[in-house]
Structure formats: structure tokens, C-alpha cells
Amino acid sequence: MSILFSRQCEYAIQGVLYLALKPEGEMTSIKELTKRLDIPYHFLGKILQRLAAKGLLMSLKGPTGGFALTKRAKDITLFDIVEAVDGSAFTKNCVLGFPECSGKNPCAVHNTWGRMRDEIYEMLVSKNISDMAKEMKKPEYRVAG
Amino acid sequence: MSILFSRQCEYAIQGVLYLALKPEGEMTSIKELTKRLDIPYHFLGKILQRLAAKGLLMSLKGPTGGFALTKRAKDITLFDIVEAVDGSAFTKNCVLGFPECSGKNPCAVHNTWGRMRDEIYEMLVSKNISDMAKEMKKPEYRVAG
DNA sequence: TCATATTCAGATTTTTCTATCCGAATTTAA
DNA sequence: TTAAATTCGGATAGAAAAATCTGAATATGA
Structure with a gap:
């Protein structure tokens, strides 16, 4: 069970952290992402599309296509991702309901x-996001397999 | 969307806080509880049954029946309720997933x-639970209607 | 004893979230 | 021009959580 964020949101964070380690402008495919992280292919596709629609990511079709950050990783925070996916309900609602x-x-x-x-x-x-990704020794190898 | 606890858990907390204001030993019916709090009747029934099965509440059938705390409200914490309903996953899992x-x-x-x-x-x-319930001015009238 | 009010147990429905499927559009490179 | 690799869009399926339904068991009080 997820704690603070929806599963979608967790996947979004993991994906963006992975992208943050890539050279600026390089495209990364869903295929590569789902191979390294342990996330269902089509589900991650949907999530990245949403992030692209919100302007956090850009995308390109065709071979050599994929996703990349629109801004420098230095200028993106966890909050940007959480807000885009889960909204900001947790800042408003009563914790006891x-x-x-x-x-x-x-x-x-x-x-x-x-x-x-x-x-x-x-x-x-x-x-x-940039500092965070670097801080984790090997974010891309976290998942065994 | 709930924040930290499932909706069931939120309802459980609200219900127990309400019971904590009652004279010791007095039975309270689901009917009364759902009238004062804004919780679906049958759903709350299920939740209270679960709390009874876990030993937090006692129950009695028939007219004048209902639910009551098994321990004094002073001896019950929020954690007791949360653990009984949601378990303790939030103490273990990674917040980023x-x-x-x-x-x-x-x-x-x-x-x-x-x-x-x-x-x-x-x-x-x-x-x-006792202090908490008293602290809130009128926990039983929180919900308009 | 009997009508009534309650909890109890289990099945079922509804809603929301997670995940998958399929075919179209786009881009690349041979 | 064509085959292949990708994202895109919409529908669908599956799982989990929330909520409801139904009838049985039990207790009360007239």
C-alpha cells in the first residue's frame, strides 16, 4: 500500500529521477525505463503522457524517440511532480477525515x-531532482533483475 | 482522497472519538453514530464490527443495543485504532515507492x-482518545445537517 | 408471546485506481 | 518507399476499496 502518494505518483517520481541522470536533451524510451525500474510498460506510458501534457516532459515519436525533461533537472522539485499527478489534496484535507x-x-x-x-x-x-538522483548511488539499478 | 489513512480508518477514528464522549458502559447504536457523523450506515456497521472483533469495542444486540469501548478512553490511543484498521504499512514502506x-x-x-x-x-x-474528544469543542456536531 | 430494534454474516454492487490492449500517427533509417 | 520503432488516444479489463443489500440471530419490552 502506498503511503503518502498514489502509485501513479510514485512511478512518476521514479521515472523522472531516472531521466534526470540522462545527458540534457537525450531521449529515453518507455522500454528502457520499464526495464530498469520495475513499472508496468503501458501504465508508465500513460503516466509519462500525463507529465508531458502538464509540460514537465517533452516527447518524440519514432525510433530514437522517447521522453526527456523540458527544464533542467536542477529546476524541478519533487513537489512539481506530486502536484502534477496527485494534486495538492494533502495540503488541504483533515488528516482524520x-x-x-x-x-x-x-x-x-x-x-x-x-x-x-x-x-x-x-x-x-x-x-x-538533479541532486536527488545523484545522491542515490544507482537509482537505475535499484530493482533486481 | 484520503491522506495518511484509508477512509475506513478515518471513519473508525471518528466513531471511536464519538464513543469516548459517552458515559462509561453506555451503548450507542450505529443509527445514532451515522446521524451525527456523516458516515454511510452499513459501512460504519462493518467497521465497528471489525473493531469489536479486534477487541477495541464491545457490542450488544437488540433494542438498547449498540457499541461501547472495552477499555477506558484514557487508555486508548489513535495508534490503537490505526493499527487495527490499516495495519502498520506506513511505518515500513519507502515513501517514494x-x-x-x-x-x-x-x-x-x-x-x-x-x-x-x-x-x-x-x-x-x-x-x-479521551483528551482528544474533549479537546474538540463539539465532535458530534461537526457535520452540518 | 410477539412486534420491534438492534447487531451479525455473507454476498453483491458501485466506484476508484491500476493495468492492459489495440490500432493509428509519427519518425527514422535503410 | 518501406519496414521498424516509437508515442498517442481511447477503450477495456482487473483489482482493490467503498458502499449497499438481505436475511438471520438476538435482545427488549409491552
């Missing part, structure tokens, strides 16, 4: 969770 | 998220 929870009518963990939510948000915007 | 993420092979937010996860856990075990 009370529909009317708010500052004036707080649930019992409203303030505590508020601080944590801010920390999570900070985590998502603070690091860029 | 990398299947092989671990201390030796960490993803780019492994340590940061680890700290946050611990804080969340701390939040779940630190407060008891």
Missing part, C-alpha cells in the same frame, strides 16, 4: 498535523 | 522521511 475541520473548528491533531504537513511540503520543495 | 529502499540503499528522502514518520508515530501514540 473530518469534513469541517479548520482553524476555527480544529480536530484534535489539527495543529500538530499542520506542522508536520509543512515539514513534508518543505521536504518536497527543498531538493531538486 | 522504491522497492529496495533501505538504510544501506536509501532513496533521496529516506532519512528525512524517517524523521517525519517517527514524528507521526509519536503523534499517534502520545494522546489518548
